[in-house]
Each structure stands twice: as structure tokens, then as C-alpha cells.
Amino acid sequence: MGEFTIKMPDVGEGVAEAELVEWHVKPGDPVREDMVLAAVMTDKATVEIPSPVSGKVLWLGAEVGDTIAVKAPLVRIETSAEAAEAAPDSVPEALAEKVLDQPVAVSSRSEAGAAAQAKRPAPEPAPAPRETPSFSAKPLASPAVRLRARESGIDLRQVTGTGPAGRITHEDLDLFLSRGAGPVAAPAGLVRKTAVEEVKMTGLRRRIAEKMSLSASRIPHITYVEEVDMTALEDLRATMNRERKSEQAKLTILPFLMRALVRTAAELPGVNATFDDHAGIIHRHSAVHIGVATQTPAGLMVPVVRHAEARGIWDCATELSRLAEAARTGTATRDELTGSTITISSLGAIGGIASTPVINHPEVAIVGVNKIAVRPVWDGAQFVPRKIMNLSSSFDHRVIDGWDAAVFVQRLKTLIETPALIFVEG
Missing domain, CATH: 2.40.50.100 (RNA polymerase II/Efflux pump adaptor protein, barrel-sandwich hybrid domain)
Known part of the structure; x- marks a missing residue:
């Protein structure tokens, strides 16, 4: 022994x-x-x-x-x-x-x-043994009894416990099974699944993970969400698309937002910047290189529309379409995927009500586009249907104060709600 x-x-x-x-x-x-x-x-x-x-x-x-x-x-x-x-x-x-x-x-x-x-x-006090089990409380049973019940497909709530305080014992399970009470049958066609798929993180997925980890660990984010009335811009966009030339790319809201970013960056240059946190130097860029987060079969890529300050609406749309296609087909060059000074993140029609976009390190700001929805808006006399969208923008709080973030987003809001201002020179 x-x-x-x-x-x-x-x-x-x-x-x-x-x-x-x-x-x-x-x-x-x-x-x-x-x-x-x-x-x-x-x-x-x-x-x-x-x-x-x-x-x-x-x-x-x-x-x-x-x-x-x-x-x-x-x-x-x-x-x-x-x-x-x-x-x-x-x-x-x-x-x-x-x-x-x-x-x-x-x-x-x-x-x-x-x-x-x-x-x-x-x-x-321990409840008296009863034939009709209670379904309101978790049955008392040892781990071994619970394991045996799970493996046998037995619902312990259907078993009467004879142990202290109504605890269910192995003998109670034996008696339950001897009476002909079998396992709880699963609905037809439903089976337990135990397989676990292991997917090694490699290639682009690993680089995305490293980039996101770098941004989240080194940048203290502040996110500012604002509601924007898109009705006028959507009407203008529909008109321009009806009149576009065959060689011109179809306009989405992104080219308008890109031009609004160009105007806002000229007024608030601190947002169109990158931060070298090792050297402690903020680089404010006169060029506006706009990264646009794009979902591809391989994962998230950020092609860059360079010198958006020198492009009109149609040029922005054409270049954006070209870069998005290159990213999706895997033909985008390194130069086309690097060097942005500010980024736009858009999930299109599935964009949700709000989001908390992660800054594209070493930039200091990212603008998130959410979905457009028709909502009732009070115009002073009655509720009228308007096309409303939220902008969810994140900022590097080491560089951008909350006040400056709000001023930036409010300026974008003004330009988008009054789209004619986007085309005004000077």
C-alpha cells in the first residue's frame, strides 16, 4: 500500500x-x-x-x-x-x-x-427530497458528477439529489439512469463541435498586428465623434455623378472629404503632421498625403493619395480608384502604401453608428467615416428627414489637445454640410 x-x-x-x-x-x-x-x-x-x-x-x-x-x-x-x-x-x-x-x-x-x-x-436548511426538480437554482453537485452528467448528456436540474443540502451524488445519477431517463436529446441536425483551427499569423496579417500594437502602445488616443448632415453633399454628389464623363471615376463621399481635409489642414496645420516620439519632434507637412484604409483579400492596406492639395475632386476620385484596385490585386508599390500624413478610415455602408479608429503611426490624426442614415431632424418648425452621418476621429493626445481636435472636426463639419465651400478658392 x-x-x-x-x-x-x-x-x-x-x-x-x-x-x-x-x-x-x-x-x-x-x-x-x-x-x-x-x-x-x-x-x-x-x-x-x-x-x-x-x-x-x-x-x-x-x-x-x-x-x-x-x-x-x-x-x-x-x-x-x-x-x-x-x-x-x-x-x-x-x-x-x-x-x-x-x-x-x-x-x-x-x-x-x-x-x-x-x-x-x-x-x-436542506430541501426535502422531491420528485419534481426545481429549475430556479443551480443544482449542487461535485465537479466529477457535473463532468459525468455533461458526458452523459444529463440535465442535472432533472435529477433529485439525496446528499447534504440536496447535493446530487453518483448514486443519484445511477438511479436516474436506471429509471430509464436518458440523456437530453439534442434537436435534429445539431451536433457538438470540438474542433479548434489554428491559424498562424504571417505576412500582411502579422504586419498589421505589429502596426496596430505599436500605435496602441505608444499613442494615447483621444476620439471625438460628431454628427454631420450629409444631405446637401449627397445631393451634389448625385448631380455630379449623373453629369460625369465616361472616363471619370464615380464619386463617393471620400473625394469630398479629402478636399475638405486639404482646406482644414491649411487652417490647422498641426493635425496634418507626424510625430517622431524618439527624437521628440513634430513634423508639420505642407503636402497633404492622405492614406485611405482599404480592405483587401489579404487584409487591411493603406494606399496613399499623394499631394491631395494639388488635386481636384475628379482627380482625387480617379487616383483613389486606381490605388484601391492596386491594393486589392496586390500590385501596389511600396511608395504607394507609405508616406501618408493623415488617414481616412471608412467602412462604407456597414460603418456603424460610431467607431474608435486607431491612428496610423507616426501620424497624429485619423478621420473615421460611419454609415449614412436618414433621421428626423428638427428645423425649428417641424421634423424633416435628413441624411446624417457620424465622423469618428482619433488624435494623438500628446500632440493634439481636446480643444484643437474639436475645432478640427467642427471645421470639417462646416465644409461637408456646406459643400460649396469646398470649391471656394483661397
């Missing part, structure tokens, strides 16, 4: 000790593998301690009410030499199950245990 010592398991949450609140066994009792031996309580949960081996209890290391340190000896069990050697060094975390917000029935076996029990609110 051999001897196996069960130690107080690490119950997580940074807990170094726990209070013993219940023994299920006493010296001399026979135990079997997975049988619950004791229950301990932390400030967050009650944890049941199962036995990893079968055998006979030789010694208990504490009394109810005692505080036990993690890894302190708790129970010694006489078992076969083979079982003692094969058993794990500690109780597996999967078996040391936390049972939250459930009363624990404590049977005091000493004055210390009784005193400790008196310190806690008295547990509710």
Missing part, C-alpha cells in the same frame, strides 16, 4: 489561503476517485476539493473554520502504491470548481468548527 497527500490547491485570483468550511469525510472513511472531500471558501467563491485517488482517509489536516495556506497538507489517503505514484501532485484546477453564491451546508465536528460556523450566516 501507499500513502498520498492532498494539498490545498491554488484556487486562483491571487488567493494565498482559504477557510475550511466543510468536511465530507472523516478518518477511516473509504473514498473513491473524484469524490468531494472538503469545501473551502475564499472572499470570492466556495471551492470543492475532490480526491484524485481511491482509498481510505488516514488523516485530516484542519478543522472547520481553520484558515489553510495554498499547498499546505489537507488530507492523507491510504491507497495503492501504483495509484499514489500515478496521481497528480495537486488537485487539477478543472476539478477544484468554484461554486458562486451558493450556501454551503457545514457540519461542525469541533468547537473551533462550531465557532467558525457561527461567524457566518446560517445556511438554508
